[in-house]
Each structure stands twice: as C-alpha cells, then as structure tokens.
Amino acid sequence: MNPILPIDLLVPLLLLTLAGSLFPAWRSTLRSSLPLRLALLACRFGAWSILAVAALNPGAWFRETRNENSDWALLLDRSSSMQVRDVQDSSRWQAAQELAAQAVQSDLSRRAKIIPFSARLEEVLPDAAAAEKLEANGAATDILRSLDELIGRYEGGTRKLAGIILLSDGRQIAAGSEQETALRACAQNAPIYPVCLGGPVEQKDLIVAVAQRHQITFAERQTPLAVHLENRHLGNVQVRVRLLDEDGKELDAQNAALPDNQTARVDLQFTPTEAGARRLQVVADSWPGETDLSNNTTPVAISVLTEKIQILFVEGLPHWDSKFLLQLLRRQPHLQATTVHRVTSERFFRVDLLGGDETETRSYFPDTQPDLNQYDIVAFGKGAEYFLSPERIGLLRDFVQDHGGALLFCRGKPYSGALPELEPLEALQWGAPTARAFRWTPTAAGEQAGLFGVLLPPREAPLWANLPPLAQARESLRLNPFAQVLVEGVFNETAARRLPLLVSRRIGRGLSITIDAEDLWRWDFFPNHPEAGAFYRQFWVSLFQWAASQSEFLPGHRLALRLAPSVVRPGEPVKAVVVGRDLGIGLDAAPNLHMAGPDAKQPTLTLKPVPGRSNEWATVFTLTTPGLYRLEASNASTAALERTTAVLEIRPPPGEEQNVSADPDFLARLAERSGGRVVTEQELAETIRSFAPREVATESGTSAWQPSWDHGGLLLLLALCLTGEWFLRRRNGLL
Known part of the structure; x- marks a missing residue:
C-alpha cells in the first residue's frame, strides 16, 4: 500500500x-x-x-521497462568432419543446412544471426539460403575459439546475445578450456544449445608407440626397445617395424602379425658403440586405408653413459644369495662393485670386484658424506645392524634424499630385531616371516615404471608362470608413503592374497628399493630351469641399471635436468629445471642449457636461480614446431665439463581427418556449464521461442506507483x- x-x-x-x-x-x-x-x-x-x-x-x-535489444546466434560447423554421411543417408553438413533453414523460419522476430565456423568464427550470413552455397571443407575445428569470438562481439555492446544454437558434430580439435568458454556464455545470459550431428565412425589406423621414450644404456651393451602396435579396423595385417638412426639407416627390423582390433609387442634391439645422446625413430610401414599416418612413426631418445654404475654392497651374514649375486656383478663391464662383508664379529673384508684383492679392513663402511657419495647405489644383504650406527644412517639419509642415490635391500629385511632409525628409508613395514610358496608376478606399476616391459619381460610373458616358486619372504604390515609395488607374490593356493615382493619408494632426489624375497639364487642353480637361470641374470643386471637411472642424477653426473611436462602440444609452456649436486667442487655459475631439434630458434636458454633453493635453476619456454627436442645442461666453470640431457616431445595437434566420430559428451558438458542443454531437432523451435526479447528497465530507471x-x-x-x-x-x- x-x-x-x-x-x-x-x-x-x-x-x-x-x-x-x-x-x-x-x-x-x-x-x-x-x-x-x-x-x-x-x-x-x-x-x-x-x-x-x-x-x-x-x-x-x-x-x-522495454524489450531488450538482443540477437540469438546459429553457429554452423563447416569443418571437413561434417562431410561424413551418417545422418539418415545425408551428410552432417546437409543436415546442418536443413536445420538452419527450419530454425530461421521459426524465428518470427527475425533476430537470428547465422554464422559459419571451422578453425575460427566467420562472417554473419545474410540468410539461411547463403549457407547452401558453402561447403564443409574447414581444415580444423575449434568450437571453443569460435564461441569465445562470438561472445566477445557482444561483450560491452548495446545488443545482447539471448542464446546460441550450435549445429556441430562436437569434434573439438584445438586445445582450449571448455569450462572457461561455458562460464563466459553463462555470464552473458547466453546459454548454449547444441544439436549433435552424427555418431561414432570406425577409424582405420595403425598406431606405433614405444614403452619408454627415453632410455639409458651403456656403450657396447645390447639395448632392447619394446614397441607396441595397435590395429584399428584394418583387418589382419603383417606389419614391418624398423628402427632408424638419425641418418635414416636401419638398425633393426622385425615383422609382426597383427590381427584386426588387436595389439602386439615387437622387441627391437641395437648396440650403441660410443657414449653420448642419440635420437632414433621407430617406423611402422603404412597400410592401405589408414586415415592417420602421423602415428606410424615415434621418436625415441637414447642416452649412452660413459661412467660405470658404482655399487657398494654390504653383507653382514654371507649366504648363497650374496655369493651368486656378486659373481654376476663381477662379470658386468658397466658395473663396478665394492663389497664389504663380515666374517666374524671382529673381522671385515673389503673387496673391489673389478679384479681387486680381498683385504681386511676396519674402515668397513664410509664414515663421511663425500666417501659415501662416491657410490650410485648402496645395497644391503643381511646383518645391516653390524655396519650401521645412527650417524651412518644419517649419512645414508642424506645420500638418498639430497645426493640422489639409490638404496637397495636385496635379501628381504636387512636386519634382525628392530632398527627404528633406518625405518624412514624403507619402503614397507616388516611383518612376520612366511614359508608359503608363491610365484613372482609383475604389476602394472612395474610396467609404468619402465622396469618390466622395457628392461625385463612384460606382465603377459609366459616366463612368469614358468619360474620356480619361492618360499622365503615376510608379510608386509603396510607400505610407507610414496611406495609402489612393482612385483607381487601370488600364493599357489589362493590368488586373492598377495605379498609385495619388489617395492620402490621415492625419497627426495633418490629412491629406496626393497626385495622382500630370499633364495633367488635357486633360479640360477638348478639346470632343469634354464629359462629361470637366464632371467636371474637379466633381473639383477636390469634392476641395478634401472635403479641408477631412476635417481635424479645419472651415474657420474653432477647435474640433473628435468622437464615438466616432457610431452606437450605446440605453444604449451614447458618448465626446465637444472639441479646440481656438490662433490667437493662448487657450482659457482648457472649452467648452460642448450636445445637441439626441429625448431631450435633459441639454441641457448637462460636459466635463473630458483628462490630459496641452492644449486637449482629454472626457465620456462614454448615451442611451436612438432618433433623431438634434446636439451643439454652443461657447466664449464668446473675443472671437468658436466653434461646431462633430457628429451622433450612436441606432439602435433590432431588433424581433422584423424577422428571424425561425433563427440556428444563434449557438447553436453559445454551446454550444461553454460546453462543450456543438448536439444534434438524436434526441440529446436521451442528452444528458439525461449530466446524472445526480455523486458529490461529503461535507461532512466524511474519507478512509479500502480494503484x-x-x-x-x-x-x-x-x-x-x-x-x-x-x-x-x-x-x-x-x-
């Protein structure tokens, strides 16, 4: 009143x-x-x-009030994927043209703006008839960019956008943020109403990929490359896979039978003759009918090390396990092991396995950090309590966490009783012993880590079922933080309960590895299982090589280079971080960072110190040309030149023809976040009526009483x- x-x-x-x-x-x-x-x-x-x-x-x-000055937009996708004929015997483009004509006829207010797009938004068409003169031949689809450009035309203007009808198959090719675009539309009260045209389309394609894009190896060592092939709707094919060097010379080749819609593994090999970084290519010959030939080739980077892996092996209770292992290490040219073993409570012997003599010593374990940091891996058998004191455990902690070393427990629990000071460096909490028979079974994490399926046989290999079972292990109470189970022990009587047998745990710049099993030497002892003997030798050599490569610093390197991420699309930022570790000679200047690849316009990148972090530098950069790039960090300010490399892959953006299946899920997410929904052809007229001009207050903003x-x-x-x-x-x- x-x-x-x-x-x-x-x-x-x-x-x-x-x-x-x-x-x-x-x-x-x-x-x-x-x-x-x-x-x-x-x-x-x-x-x-x-x-x-x-x-x-x-x-x-x-x-x-007055009626708002507004338009509604009708976006027509005319990218080449709209040529697919899967809409009632018509192409998607023809269906879009017909729907556009129907939509304009139902617009009594004549406020429709018909705008075609592909890679970006185009000019407004005068009427629906003009769309009939266009063809669906756009080389790319960028729905998000086109929507952003449309919304930008109305932001800040006198006319508003009442809504958007999107006629498309939803194939968003370019990178973009659908959430950001949808929120912009929602902020303008312009909900998006897509009509999805088309459905799934079988793509005939042969895809080649390597299990590990960057591998570490040694000169004159035969290096395996695990290649994965995938056949999509090509029928049964015979594929030739080749390994090529930088000059296109064939290093190895294999033929593979690949059934329709199946995957296969091909093992290639090569032997580097000299140290350094190499860029190789794995190529699968093309097959008739393929829609995408870009994924028939994949690059792989190889870092050939010069320095041997330095190992300190400590054994307090000698056993056949240790004897077999040390004999194996003695025969490896890229491993140099020093062993310290306890004979009695007062007698310790130190042996250089590179042919050195056994000598009695009282200085049986390094007592200073520089002495311990000479090694890449410290491995324990049994009886660690005879060597370790709280002070030495502190040295081990710094060796792993700061220096980037690897700590390996080779024979299960390395000490008797309790050693609480060592527990923070272990991968698991020890339980009670078990003597039940179990089989060695790799996990998916073991393959993802690059140990199985690369250096060792993959999970599906028949070897695992043929290995003789083991029976000496311990229950695990729980895994410590950041621990990953790489191998499980499956009991013969039940597969439901499993033991974590091989566990790795990242600790700072290094890692800790635990083998919760004993008597592995039996695999190499009994002549009835020659396959097991070969695996025993392969396992230990590969494990030491893998452990050294998982550290932030490679053997013999005082610089580490990491990229985040290491696989990007053109134009996406990459952060390069270089870390140095001090072995007595200070790194008094920022390292140099050089880049080589298809688009190395800046061959030298400038590194800047990371605030609050000593001996750590970083830079951020972008690249636009797809390909494989090698980045090399070096520091010439010391007496010896230090070098380390990392590999960056710039993947090409997906092409319009690589996948022409409609993507209704993308359109549904986009519509929902903008306040709209996916509509059908029958709902189109009703949706357009909801775009009727809204009443808005006059510019004067005066109010009056209406009795x-x-x-x-x-x-x-x-x-x-x-x-x-x-x-x-x-x-x-x-x-």
Whole structure:
C-alpha cells in the first residue's frame, strides 16, 4: 500500500469518517422501517469503504521497462568432419543446412544471426539460403575459439546475445578450456544449445608407440626397445617395424602379425658403440586405408653413459644369495662393485670386484658424506645392524634424499630385531616371516615404471608362470608413503592374497628399493630351469641399471635436468629445471642449457636461480614446431665439463581427418556449464521461442506507483452506492 497520509494518521481519520457518516444516516431514519434503514446504511457503508480503499491506495511499484535489444546466434560447423554421411543417408553438413533453414523460419522476430565456423568464427550470413552455397571443407575445428569470438562481439555492446544454437558434430580439435568458454556464455545470459550431428565412425589406423621414450644404456651393451602396435579396423595385417638412426639407416627390423582390433609387442634391439645422446625413430610401414599416418612413426631418445654404475654392497651374514649375486656383478663391464662383508664379529673384508684383492679392513663402511657419495647405489644383504650406527644412517639419509642415490635391500629385511632409525628409508613395514610358496608376478606399476616391459619381460610373458616358486619372504604390515609395488607374490593356493615382493619408494632426489624375497639364487642353480637361470641374470643386471637411472642424477653426473611436462602440444609452456649436486667442487655459475631439434630458434636458454633453493635453476619456454627436442645442461666453470640431457616431445595437434566420430559428451558438458542443454531437432523451435526479447528497465530507471483500485469497476460501484442511497431516500420522503 501507498496511503495518501501516514498510516498512523489515516486509520484514526478513516474511523472518524466512518462514525461521522453512519451515525447521521442511522439517526435520520428513525421513523422508517428496519429493512429500509439497513439498506440505506449498507449503501452509505459501501461508499465509505470504496473511498477508504482509495485512501489506503493499495497497488505496487513498477519500473519502466522495454524489450531488450538482443540477437540469438546459429553457429554452423563447416569443418571437413561434417562431410561424413551418417545422418539418415545425408551428410552432417546437409543436415546442418536443413536445420538452419527450419530454425530461421521459426524465428518470427527475425533476430537470428547465422554464422559459419571451422578453425575460427566467420562472417554473419545474410540468410539461411547463403549457407547452401558453402561447403564443409574447414581444415580444423575449434568450437571453443569460435564461441569465445562470438561472445566477445557482444561483450560491452548495446545488443545482447539471448542464446546460441550450435549445429556441430562436437569434434573439438584445438586445445582450449571448455569450462572457461561455458562460464563466459553463462555470464552473458547466453546459454548454449547444441544439436549433435552424427555418431561414432570406425577409424582405420595403425598406431606405433614405444614403452619408454627415453632410455639409458651403456656403450657396447645390447639395448632392447619394446614397441607396441595397435590395429584399428584394418583387418589382419603383417606389419614391418624398423628402427632408424638419425641418418635414416636401419638398425633393426622385425615383422609382426597383427590381427584386426588387436595389439602386439615387437622387441627391437641395437648396440650403441660410443657414449653420448642419440635420437632414433621407430617406423611402422603404412597400410592401405589408414586415415592417420602421423602415428606410424615415434621418436625415441637414447642416452649412452660413459661412467660405470658404482655399487657398494654390504653383507653382514654371507649366504648363497650374496655369493651368486656378486659373481654376476663381477662379470658386468658397466658395473663396478665394492663389497664389504663380515666374517666374524671382529673381522671385515673389503673387496673391489673389478679384479681387486680381498683385504681386511676396519674402515668397513664410509664414515663421511663425500666417501659415501662416491657410490650410485648402496645395497644391503643381511646383518645391516653390524655396519650401521645412527650417524651412518644419517649419512645414508642424506645420500638418498639430497645426493640422489639409490638404496637397495636385496635379501628381504636387512636386519634382525628392530632398527627404528633406518625405518624412514624403507619402503614397507616388516611383518612376520612366511614359508608359503608363491610365484613372482609383475604389476602394472612395474610396467609404468619402465622396469618390466622395457628392461625385463612384460606382465603377459609366459616366463612368469614358468619360474620356480619361492618360499622365503615376510608379510608386509603396510607400505610407507610414496611406495609402489612393482612385483607381487601370488600364493599357489589362493590368488586373492598377495605379498609385495619388489617395492620402490621415492625419497627426495633418490629412491629406496626393497626385495622382500630370499633364495633367488635357486633360479640360477638348478639346470632343469634354464629359462629361470637366464632371467636371474637379466633381473639383477636390469634392476641395478634401472635403479641408477631412476635417481635424479645419472651415474657420474653432477647435474640433473628435468622437464615438466616432457610431452606437450605446440605453444604449451614447458618448465626446465637444472639441479646440481656438490662433490667437493662448487657450482659457482648457472649452467648452460642448450636445445637441439626441429625448431631450435633459441639454441641457448637462460636459466635463473630458483628462490630459496641452492644449486637449482629454472626457465620456462614454448615451442611451436612438432618433433623431438634434446636439451643439454652443461657447466664449464668446473675443472671437468658436466653434461646431462633430457628429451622433450612436441606432439602435433590432431588433424581433422584423424577422428571424425561425433563427440556428444563434449557438447553436453559445454551446454550444461553454460546453462543450456543438448536439444534434438524436434526441440529446436521451442528452444528458439525461449530466446524472445526480455523486458529490461529503461535507461532512466524511474519507478512509479500502480494503484490496484484505479479502474472503472470500482468507480461504478461507488456511483451505485451513492445513487442507491439517494433513490431510496427520495422515494421514501427522507430528503
């Protein structure tokens, strides 16, 4: 209400006027009949009531409004994927043209803006007939960029965008943020209503990939390369896979039978003759009918090390396990092991396995950090408590965490009883011993880590079922943080319960590895299992090589280079971080970072110190040309030149023809986040009607009161009340 007077004043005044009008009317008719008196009183009260309502002035405030100046957009996807004929015997493009014509006909307000797009938004078409002259031949699809450009045209303008109809198959090729685009549309009150055209399409393709894009090896060592092939709808094919060097020379080749819609593994090999970094290519010959030939080739980087892996092997309780292992290490040209073993409580012997003599020593374990940091791997057998003190465990912690060394427990629990100071460096919490037979079974994490399927046979290899079972291990109470199980022990009587047998755990710049099993030497002892003997030798050599390569620093290197991420699309940022470790000679200047590859316009990148981190530098850069790039960090300020490399892969953006299947899920997410939804052809007209101009306040923004009593009916009722009283009084002689 909006009364003509303040309500606290108006109400008493209305009551006084009620009494002042009804009381005289009643007194002036004392000699009349009761019905007449009541009729006159009702007429008088009715008139008063109408006037009281006018004085109280019920109604509502309203602002002056107008219809909003707005358009709605009809986006037509004319990329080449719209040529696919999977919409009722018509192409997607023909279906989009027909729907556009129907949509424009249902737009009675004539506010539709028909705009084609492919890689970006194009000009507005004058009418739907103009779309019939266009062809679906766009080389790429960028729905998100086109929507961003459309929204940008209306931001800050006088005309608004009421909604967007998107006729597309939803194949978003370019990188972009669908959430950001959808939120921009939602902020403009312009929901997106896609109509998905088309469905899934079988793509005929042969895909080649390597299990590990960057491998570490040694000169004159035969190096395996695990290649994975995938056949998509090509039928049964015979594929030739070749390994090529930088000059295109064939290093190895294999033929593989690949059934339709199946995968296969091909093992290639090569033997590097000299140290350094190499870039090789794995090529699978093309097959008729392939839609994408770019994934028939994949690069692989090889780092050939010059320094041997330095191993310190410590054994407090000698056993056949240690004897077999040390004999194996002695025969490896790229491993140099020093062993310290305890003979009695007072006698310790130190042996250089590179042909050195056994010598008795009292300095049986390094007592200073520089002495310990000479090694890449410290391996323990049994009886670690005879060597370790709290001070030496502190040295081990710094060796792993800061220096980037590897700690390997080769024979299960390395100590008897408890050694709480060592527990933070272990991968698991030890439980009770078990003597139940189990089989050695790699896990998916073991393949992802690059140990199995690269250096060792993959999980599906028949070898694992043929290995003799083992029976000496311990239960695990729990895994420590950041631990990964690479091998499980599967009990013969039940496969449900498993033991973690090979566990790795990242600790700072290095890692800790635990083998919770004993008597592995039996695989190499019994002549009935020659396959097991070969695996025993392969396993230990590969494990030491893998452990050294998993450290942040490679053997003999004082610089480490890491890239985040190491696989990107053109134009995406890459962060390169170089870390140095000090072996007594300070790194007093920022290292140099050189880059070689298809688009090395800046062959030298500038590194800047990372705040708060000593001996650590970083830079961020982008590249636009796809290919494999080799980055090399070096530091010439010391007496010897230090070098380390990393590999960066710039993957080409997906092509328009590589996958032409419609993507309704992408369109549904985009629509939902913008406040719209995916619509069908039948819902199109109703959706367009929802784009009717909205009422908005005028620019003046003035408000006015709209009384609810101000209409002719109430005035007529007032006149009837007054006229009725006058008529009754005149007829009965009361005037």
